[in-house]
Amino acid sequence: MATVPNPEKARPYHMHNGNTLALLTLLLVVVAFGSLAIGSYPISLHDWWKLLTAPSAGGTPEIVLMQIRLPRLLACILVGGGLALAGASYQGLFNNPMVSPDILGASAGAGLGAAVGILLGFNFVAIQAVSFTGGLVAVLLAWALASGLCRRGDPVLMLVLVGILIGSMFTALISLTKYIADPYNKLPAITFWLLGSFASITPRDVWTAGIPISAGAIPLLLLRWRLNVLCMGEQEARTLGMNTRAMRFTVIVCATLITAASVSICGMVGWIGLVVPHLARMVVGPNHKILLPTAAIMGGCFLLLVDDVARTAGALEIPVGILTALIGAPFFLFLLMRERRQKS
């Protein structure tokens, strides 16, 4: 078989190695320290020195850093990294680059949970618990309905369709909750909560969200190479030796844990799970083995930067969900245009 080697065809993803990952991790560390330093309360070099040499000395700088900025920073990294990881996994699982982690209704379910919690006057911990449960229930409902409906044909397509239906139903229920809520205190609370914000993050939130986010992220990272095989489609993946149903179930449960936990502590922060995986794919290519960790680190970095803007740009803090949408949508358009240019 005399095929002439064509050097133009060999266009490998150059950043295929661990260096990219190390570089991005370094970037994340730099951004993290930068985020700790900036804010409405200025921290001088002298304060930093005091904090480093005598960490438990107390004082305002310590409270600002340890009780406010550090939890907020950790929450941003957890939520941003988690959502990007869940989004990249979903795009592989559903074999579709336009999918985001809330495609099966996780966000809408968690949003409804929180709205109902606020409406019923629950305390903060209970609101978070109800919200988390709402996200899980929405996705399990989608899974059960899709499994029941889909005796033959494409189970993935059915899942997406049912997920969209569940999502819009839960969104309607959120509207209903807002409609019947007291317009003077509860309606603003629900609305503000749904916009997404890290303003009220406490050290405890980092734990309550960190545990389910890690519980979802670790299996996804362990299984990540297998997501490549799923990208070939349901039947082909099965002929390549994959138990596709078990794999699908695991990925959905893990991604839902991450999404529901994220929404339960900071509200609906959109676009990260859709945009960041694209960005990561542009840098390291579609191989999930390297794509997933890259997306996670980039997601953490991205949300941290956006949250820095949210808390420092104006006199009043801007809800971060508004900013991610404002930045995410045009950025996504830019990515699409770039992809088109590369193809032609």
Next chain:
Amino acid sequence: MNLTLEHVTGGYDSKTVVDDVSFTLHSGEVVCLLGANGCGKTTLFKLILCLLRPSHGCVRLCEENIANWSRSRLARSFGYVPQMHIPPFAFEVREIVLMARAAYLSPFASPGKEDRRIADEALDYLGILHLASARYTEISGGERQLVLIARALAQQAQWLILDEPAANLDLGNQIKVFRAIGELAKTGLGVLMTTHVPDHAFMYASRVVLMSEGRILTIDTPAKALTPRLLKKAYGVPVRVVEIGTQSGINSGIMIVVPNQK
């Protein structure tokens, strides 16, 4: 190594598409499956690959019923070459071939050095090692088909099941693909493939399975199976089977199927 189908019957819901199909194939053979559109070729493949459960009968590999085999054991026995399609993500060719190793790896593992060596060997065997770092979405259709065959080889299975390997290929690529398949059969692999062109069966198959409406019309050598009478029965149109003569007037032994004019 024998692949045996015993009264295999199956289809979707209550509709039977494949009806009581029995035959035995031996490794080292190239067997062509022919039949009109919708006669059940693809469904038969799905039944062999356990993507569908037979409502009746069973498939045996070396006398063992494969119905309850794990997916990874099936993948180590059957290398399947689907009709090519373009995935939404621009994987490198080597990554596509490495997917074959999923059947040999534990769920949390990813391919190692040895797996990469096997993948590169398969690419080299088909003469496309130079495409290893190319993007699967950017190579030609013929090259993609060869990549999928390389992937099936990297599964290190005893059987190759190919769904219309020549569809959408130009003449040169068709010849390349069939030659590669023929050579693989010589190394002892069993090959079962569908095709729409009886000429391909004449050229490359050791036996032909001719199907019509979910049933087997005949299983025989190409010369005996592809007669005008049986082809008319399978495809519903009158055809002639002619031998190509050479300039010196000696018969070439190459048979082709042409429409029966008038």
